[in-house]
Amino acid sequence: MSMTPSIIRTYDLWKQYETEGHDGMALRGVDLSIGKGQIVALFGKSGSGKTTLLNLLAGLDEPTRGRIEIEGEDLGALGERGRTLLRRHKLGFVFQFFNLLPTLTAEENVLLSLELAGRPDERLARESLDLVGLAGKEIRFPHELSGGEQQRVAIARALVKKPPIILADEPTGNLDSATGAQILALLTGRCRDAGTTLIMVSHALNTCEYADRVLRMTDGRLFEEISCEGLAP
Amino acid sequence: MxxxxxxxxxxxxxxxxxxxxxxxxxxxxxxxxxxxxxxxxxxxxxxxxxxxxxKGGTTHTIARPAGPMEETVLAGIMGDPAVRYFAPVIDRRVRLKGGEQVRMLGLDPFLDRNVRSITARIGVSAGDGKTDEAFSSFLFDSRAVLVDENMAKDLGLSAGSIIATLQGPLKVVQVFSNPSGEPLVIIDVGHAQEFFRMKGYVDRADLVVTDENAFRQRWATGFAIESxxxxxxxxxxxxxxxKLNLEALxxxxxxxxxxxxxxxxxxxxxxxxxxxxxxxxxxxxxxxxxxxxxxxxxxxxxxxxxxxxxxxxxxxxxxxxxxxxxxxxxxxxxxxxxxxxxxxxxxxxxxxxxxxxxxxxxxxxxxxxxxxxxxxxxxxTATRGMSKRMGTIALFGTACLAFALVLFGLSFLHVYVGFAGAFAFLLGASLFAGFVIVVAAPGMKHLFSRAMGLAGRIAIGNIRENLGRTSVAVAAFMIALSMSIGLGSMIDSFRRSLVWWMDSQLRGDLYISTKADVNVPEELYEELKTLPGIGGIDVFRNVPITFHGRPASITSIDASVLERYDRFGWLEGGDGSWERMKRGDVIVSESFSRRFKVGQGSRVTIETARGPAEFLVAGVYYDYASEHGVIMMDRSVYLRLFGDRTINSLGIFIDEGNPDRVKIIEEVKHRARAFGLPFATREEFHGRILDIFDSTFAVTRSMRVLAVIVAFFGIAGALMTFFVERQKEFGVYRALGFTTGDVARMTVAESLGLGLVSFLMSAVVGTVFALILIKVINLQSFNWTIFYHFTTRPYLVTGLTALAASVAACAYPVWSVVRKYPVMQIREE
Structure with missing residues (x-):
């Protein structure tokens, strides 16, 4: 286990969805501790509960049972308003389908994140785009960018506010392998530079190479993997 | 932010x-x-x-309760200590040779200038203020008149022009400005008496009164004083x-x-x-x-x-x-x-x-x-799998309908309660839209599958599966169509009720003049009475009155003639009422009965020229002539109490089977023509009333069109919502091999499906809405019964409208499909 202090802790986390026909149990007693600045890769088959865990950590969903602590704060006790503030200041999100706002330019999408954090700074937004290799493309709208470029904007949007944690849900799932590798290098590199904790949910095995720690989910249960080899099908 | x-x-x-x-x-x-x-x-x-x-500076008017006022009482009114200014007025209508009617006021140029600006300016030139010969001409020439600028402009008149009327020519001596817009002719009051053959009478006196109470006390009996x-x-x-109906629309x-x-x-x-x-x-x-x-x-x-x-x-x-x-x-x-x-x-x-x-x-x-x-x-997406919720929403709809029923039950309190009930009903019915889609979907799927194949089947499935969107579009379109059917059925029912009423109450073979036309000289009536072959002549006179502070009217007729020739529809009483009318009782119209809560056996007291008189109500009859209510009495009673011999119109009745019928009618026409009076056969008279009826509903019809346009945008919006929400689905269709034509057909089928289900719902809701308009709203607003008649026309017209709107509404979405579908793929971004 990690020697660094924990930034994320979960205790006996369960999540059940209301579905017809079966019990819909997505998580079954997940206990997890992630240290500050750790880069974690979370693997698992479709429906194993990876995204559910990520959504719970982001406070987007509530567990059926159990507790989550982010920097020592109990998410359940924070309430809706508290969880919103948490996402604003302490969490960055990178999605598989980029999820940029189509009506905002690249720079405005990044600026949006700063604005929500209460620190609107256009210079910082431009610098952040520069850092992900998008200098000169600030005024382009998402539909004018390639998939890889859109994901770079999403990474800039997540990084710009310097959150202690970034959650990435299949960040390369919608990209070709070469672009995917570039994005992984960029994302992990920037997180290491900034000391940001990164949790990446992924199917792509090469993600493992960029991680300090590898986790695997099977049927809602979490297992620690010692090496990348154990993930091979 | x-x-x-x-x-x-x-x-x-x-x-x-x-x-x-x-x-x-x-x-x-x-x-x-x-x-x-x-x-x-x-x-x-x-x-x-x-x-x-x-009204100028006047504060009150005094007149007889009905008919003209004798000149002999004018000196007394003028000398009353509470009267500061006094101006006698004759207020009638004159028919121009072209057929148009205009208001003609007989005014005294000396007395009237104290109260009105029109007379103060007679003979005053616009610029220099000097008097000219117009004043003396107005005073001494019996045919000299002033005309208002609008009428002068319309008819191309100026000082010196001649106006041809059915009662002879009039000479324009001056044109005056008139902000009211009503065509107006002013004549000296003395000349007006000659012109209208009412020597010794005026219609009213306009007054400036300083002590209203004292004046009213002194002139309480036999006069109507109105501030x-x-x-x-x-x-x-x-x-x-x-006004209420306009606002409700x-x-x-x-x-x-x-x-x-x-x-x-x-x-x-x-x-x-x-x-x-x-x-x-x-x-x-x-x-x-x-x-x-x-x-x-x-x-x-x-x-x-x-x-x-x-x-x-x-x-x-x-x-x-x-x-x-x-x-x-x-x-x-x-x-x-x-x-x-x-x-x-x-x-x-x-x-x-x-x-x-x-x-x-x-x-x-x-x-x-x-x-x-x-x-x-x-x-x-948010809307899939909403069929269960539609049942709950329909339950809310049922609650709304129940609330509407309660409101209808309380609509006697005020017509607004009835309107609130109508809104609650429409809201309740609209909440059933989703439920109806779910119920109708299997049948529609079968129908559209047969008519349009796979595209039709998928389209109905889409309507059924996107209830969150489609139910609202159907509700909006259904409400608009229901209004169209409801208003159309109400108008058709009203028209048929009117035809029934005319056939039962306006059965004269010929009508000389009408209530709205010029009066009929009594000489003509006397002359026609002597004409052989005429079965009966109804002498019609209608005067507006104020009853319990609200407008109403008194109508005098010849009870023995109507008893013999008319077939009145009775709410209370029956044909026996005619005998009682001859003995001094009255009958009242349905609207009067409902407005003033008066029925058979009630007593009504009205102001007459001889003071207040009490009448027993012998019966209540159906009537569409006045929404404000009519008290009908025999002419003999009217003459005795009001002394007003004015005749508004004559109804000529000839016995059925009289071989000389055509000849007699021609003779009566000839004599009416000699008096310069208009006439109409029964068919012409009925036709004219129906024309008025149709023009009355012009506003209603224009609102129907507007409602359908608004609803058209509703359907178009729903289809576009569909289009945007299912971009991914379209990618799947493409992958499966659907052509652009297939998807365009599917969009057309969705539009037609929405139109069809809206129309089917509106056929039921519209019919109930028509009954609400007839049994609640009209009854409360106008106090008359309209008999519901089923006619196919409103349903046909509305069905075609629904079809046209559905086809038009899918034009833009289909265009979007044609433009965008060929490049759609299965992807998120």
Whole structure:
């Protein structure tokens, strides 16, 4: 286990969805501790509960049972308003389908994140785009960018506010392998530079190479993997 | 927050065509309301101007309760200590040779100048103020008249021109300005007595009274004294039901408009759901997201409302003509001029647009507030699998219908309660839209599958599976179509009831003059009585009165003639009432009975020339001649109590089977012609009444069209919502091998399916709505019974309208399909 202090802790986390026909149990007693600045890769088959865990950590969903602590704060006790503030200041999100706002330019999408954090700074937004290799493309709208470029904007949007944690849900799932590798290098590199904790949910095995720690989910249960080899099908 | 708002508002520009659709939806709803309200207000304002202009500085009028007033009483009135100024007036109508009727006032140029500006300016040149020969001409030439500038302009008259009337020529000596818009001819009061053959009589005296109570006490018996405030109230009350119906129609249009706003706002939410999910995931609060949407809604509401204010103002210019002509036909001459443009049209429109937008956007706003980022980011749409909820919503609908029933039960309290009931009914019925789609879907699937193949089957499935969107579109369209069927059925039923009434009560072979025409000289009546072959002559006289502070009228007829030839429809009493009328009892119309709670056996007291007289009510008859109520009495009783020998019209009855019928009618026509009087056969008379009836409903018809246009935008909006929500699905269709034509056909089938289910619902809802209009609204507004008659026409017209609107509504979505489908792929971004 990690020697660094924990930034994320979960205790006996369960999540059940209301579905017809079966019990819909997505998580079954997940206990997890992630240290500050750790880069974690979370693997698992479709429906194993990876995204559910990520959504719970982001406070987007509530567990059926159990507790989550982010920097020592109990998410359940924070309430809706508290969880919103948490996402604003302490969490960055990178999605598989980029999820940029189509009506905002690249720079405005990044600026949006700063604005929500209460620190609107256009210079910082431009610098952040520069850092992900998008200098000169600030005024382009998402539909004018390639998939890889859109994901770079999403990474800039997540990084710009310097959150202690970034959650990435299949960040390369919608990209070709070469672009995917570039994005992984960029994302992990920037997180290491900034000391940001990164949790990446992924199917792509090469993600493992960029991680300090590898986790695997099977049927809602979490297992620690010692090496990348154990993930091979 | 700025970026959040910016991200929402840029959608408006990106989806320009849909923003325009949304804007137009709001604008049309607002335009209908503003237009109708402005038309109604301009009518009332013009009425006020007309009344003010003619009353001048007078405070009261005194007249006999019915008919003209003897000249002999004038000296007493003039000498009354409470009367400061006094002006005798003859107020009649004259028919021009061209057929048009104009109001003719007989005024005393010396007495009248103290109270009115028209007479004060007789003979005064516009510029130098010197008197000229016009004054002496007006005074001494028995045919000299003044005409108002509007009439002079219309007929090309100026000083020295001759006006040809059925009672001989008149010579124009001066043209005067008249802000009221009513064509007006002024003649010296003495000359008017000659012209109208009423020597020794005037119609009334206009007064400036200093002590009203004392004056009323002294002239209480045998006279009707009315203050100008009372007169204004009476005229306003005359228009009350008409105005109420106009306003109700505009509110119905707004009701449909709000549905449309809901539809378009829901569309906006659909296109923002994903963005809202992303924003929530990256830290925006729900307040910020809904706030940004509210800004967008308000922006559209303000812009659409402003456009609606301008369109409503333009619409009022058109409606004011119709309203003016309807009021002139039904009540009194009114040529309302459209109100001048005012900033308030814009402000009012913006306010109405914003309010309607907020009301219409509330449910979508709540949907947006409930957006769960986890669901949205997984790509779930909000509306699938809503069939269970439709049952719950239908239960709310049932509660609304039950509430409507309670309101109908209480509608005797006020007509507004009836209107509230009608709104509750329409709202309740609209909540059944989703439920009906679920129930009708299997049958429709079968039908469309046979007619349009796979595309038809999928289309009905889409309608069934997207209930959150389709139920609202169907509800809006159904309400508009129901209004069309309801109003159409009500008008048809009313028309048929009117035809029945005319056939039973207006059975004369020939009518000389009518209530609205010039009076009939008594000599002609005496002359016709001697003509062999005539079975009976009904002598008709109608005078307006004020009964218990509200307008009504007294009609005198010849009871023995009507007993023999007419077939009155009785609510209470029966043909035995005629005998009792001959002995001094009266019968009252249904509207009188309902308004004043008077029935057979009741007693009514009315002011006569001989003081108050009490009458026993022998019966209550169906009547559509006056919504304000009629007390009908035999002419002998009327003459005895009122001493008014005026005859408005004569109904000539000839026994059936009389071989000389045609010859007798020709002879009567010949004699009427000799007196310069208009006449009409029974068929012509009935035709004229039906023409008036049809023109009365011109406003109603125009509102039907507007409601259907608004609903058309509703369907188009729903189809576009479909289109945007199923972009991914279209990619799947392409992958499966659907051609552009297949998908275009599917879109057409969706539109036709929505149209069909809306029409089927409206056939039921519209019929019930017609019954509500007939049994509740009309009964409360006009106090008369309309008999429901089923006619296929409203259903056919509405069905064709639904078909045309459905086809037109899918034009843009089909175009979008043709343009975009060939490049669609299965992907998220």
């Amino acid at each position: 700025r970026s959040v708002i910016r991200s929402f508002l840029r959608h408006l520009v990106r989806r320009r065509s849909l923003s325009i659709l949304q804007l137009l939806g709001i604008a049309l709803g607002v335009a209908a309301t503003v237009g109708m309200m402005l038309a109604s207000r301009s009518a009332l304002q013009s009425l006020g101007t007309a009344v003010d202009f003619l 100008n405030a009372q007169k204004a109230r009476t005229l306003s009350a005359l228009l009350g039901a008409f 505009s509110l119905f249009a707004l009701f449909v408009g709000i549905f449309l706003i809901y539809n378009t706002a829901m569309f906006a939410v659909v296109t923002r759901r994903r963005d809202a999910g992303v924003l929530l995931a990256i830290g925006a609060s729900r307040g910020q997201v809904t706030g940004a949407f509210l800004v967008e809604v308000l922006l559209l509401g303000v812009a659409g409302g402003a456009l609606g204010g301008v369109l409503g103002y333009l619409l009022s210019k058109f409606l004011v003509e119709i309203v003016g002509s309807t009021i002139s036909t039904l009540y009194f001459f009114l040529r309302p001029s459209a109100l001048p443009w005012s900033f308030w049209n814009l402000a009012g429109g913006m306010l109405l647009g914003s309010a309607a937008s907020i009301v219409g956007s509330l449910p979508p706003l709540l949907e947006l507030r409930r957006v769960r980022p986890v669901h949205v980011l997984r790509g779930r």
